[in-house]
Amino acid sequence: xxxxxxxxxxxxxxxxxxxxxxxxxxxxxxxxxxxxxxxxxxxxxxxxxxxxxxxxxxxxxxxxxxxxxxxxxxxxxxxxxxxxxxxxxxxxxxxxxxxxxxxxxxxxxxxxxxxxxxxxxxxxxxxxxxxxxxxxxxxxxxxxxxxxxxxxxxxxxxxxxxxxxxxxxxxxxxxxxxxxxxxxxxxxxxxxxxxxxxxxxxxxxxxxx
Amino acid sequence: xxxxxxxxxxxxxxxxxxxxxxxxxxxxxxxxxxxxxxxxxxxxxxxxxxxxxxxxxxxxxxxxxxxxxxxxxxxxxxxxxxxxxxxxxxxxxxxxxxxxxxxxxxxxxxxxxxxx
Numbered sequence: 001x002x003x004x005x006x007x008x009x010x011x012x013x014x015x016x017x018x019x020x021x022x023x024x025x026x027x028x029x030x031x032x033x034x035x036x037x038x039x040x041x042x043x044x045x046x047x048x049x050x051x052x053x054x055x056x057x058x059x060x061x062x063x064x065x066x067x068x069x070x071x072x073x074x075x076x077x078x079x080x081x082x083x084x085x086x087x088x089x090x091x092x093x094x095x096x097x098x099x100x101x102x103x104x105x106x107x108x109x110x111x112x113x114x115x116x117x118x119x120x121x122x123x124x125x126x127x128x129x130x131x132x133x134x135x136x137x138x139x140x141x142x143x144x145x146x147x148x149x150x151x152x153x154x155x156x157x158x159x160x161x162x163x164x165x166x167x168x169x170x171x172x173x174x175x176x177x178x179x180x181x182x183x184x185x186x187x188x189x190x191x192x193x194x195x196x197x198x199x200x201x202x203x204x205x206x207x208x209x
Numbered sequence: 210x211x212x213x214x215x216x217x218x219x220x221x222x223x224x225x226x227x228x229x230x231x232x233x234x235x236x237x238x239x240x241x242x243x244x245x246x247x248x249x250x251x252x253x254x255x256x257x258x259x260x261x262x263x264x265x266x267x268x269x270x271x272x273x274x275x276x277x278x279x280x281x282x283x284x285x286x287x288x289x290x291x292x293x294x295x296x297x298x299x300x301x302x303x304x305x306x307x308x309x310x311x312x313x314x315x316x317x318x319x320x321x322x323x324x325x
Contacts, residue, residue: 022255026248026251026252029248029251030244030248033244033247033248034244037240037243037244038229038232038237038240039225039229041232041236041240042225042228042229042232051236055236055239055240055243058240058243059239059240059242059243059246059247062243062244062246062247063243063246063247063250065247066247066248066250066251067250067251067254070251136224136227139220139224140224140225140227140228143221143224143225162218162221162222162225163221163222163225165222190214190217190218193217193221194213194214194217197217
């Protein structure tokens with residue numbers, strides 16, 4: 001018996017089952033978070049372009065999920081977790097806008113890297129995975145760049161449906177909108193991505209016409 | 210069109226999974242610490258609850274005792290009319306009531322004797 005279960009057994013001897021159930025629920029949460037955290041990090045990183053900021057957003061989402069929805073059924077965790085994460089990403093972008101305005105006020109420039117090249121910027125993750133196949137790396141860089149050009153809602157719909165594998169209903173919960181809106185955002189995202197990625201030609205590693 | 214979209218989706222998913230698998234050790238370690246911090250929140254809340262359980266139990270016991278005992282201590286006085294009805298309805302007490310004048314006469318007589 002672990003320490004937590006022992007605490008229950010000592011404090012409430014007739015309720016060992018409750019302590020065991022609580023531990024099982026905690027282990028289930030641990031498995032869920034361990035399963036989802038790496039994909040969540042990459043999704044957040046694509047959205048905010050910064051690994052450290054993405055790590056903070058994912059950690060915050062994990063804590064909020066445990067605190068607010070830990071007692072919910074495990075089948076609800078994925079949409080709820082991504083809803084928290086997407087809200088965090090949107091808040092992050094809002095803060096960035098305010099921060100940029102303040103920077104402009106103090107005459108430190110717009111705060112936006114206007115010379116930012118999406119393709120060049122997307123090369124950073126490639127440097128962290130030097131063993132990857134070059135073509136796949138370039139294709140992924142192209143995908144990330146294309147995703148960053150999409151409106152936020154389209155990007156969310158695409159990443160949640162394609163990367164995380166949520167169904168339409170789960171994506172609707174995560175995005176806080178209707179299933180119809182999810183389908184519209186996803187369809188438009190797919191259309192825009194196809195146009196952008198196929199332009200890279202047959203060597204891009206993307207399926208063309 | 211649909212087939213091309215599905216193919217694009219599969220390709221994007223494969224590339225994404227590859228990039229997930231390529232995450233560096235520092236990031237994975239950071240994620241692990243974040244997860245443990247989140248789960249620690251759960252344990253902390255539970256242990257807090259366990260810590261307060263004896264006090265909460267004692268409080269509940271006191272409240273139950275008050276609820277059980279309070280009606281007996283604060284029972285309203287039986288109205289006189291009701292008390293009279295009980296006396297009148299009790300068969301054993303009727304004889305005593307019939308002799309009430311006699312007992313009153315004895316009291317008065319004893320008081321007169323004391324004075325005399």
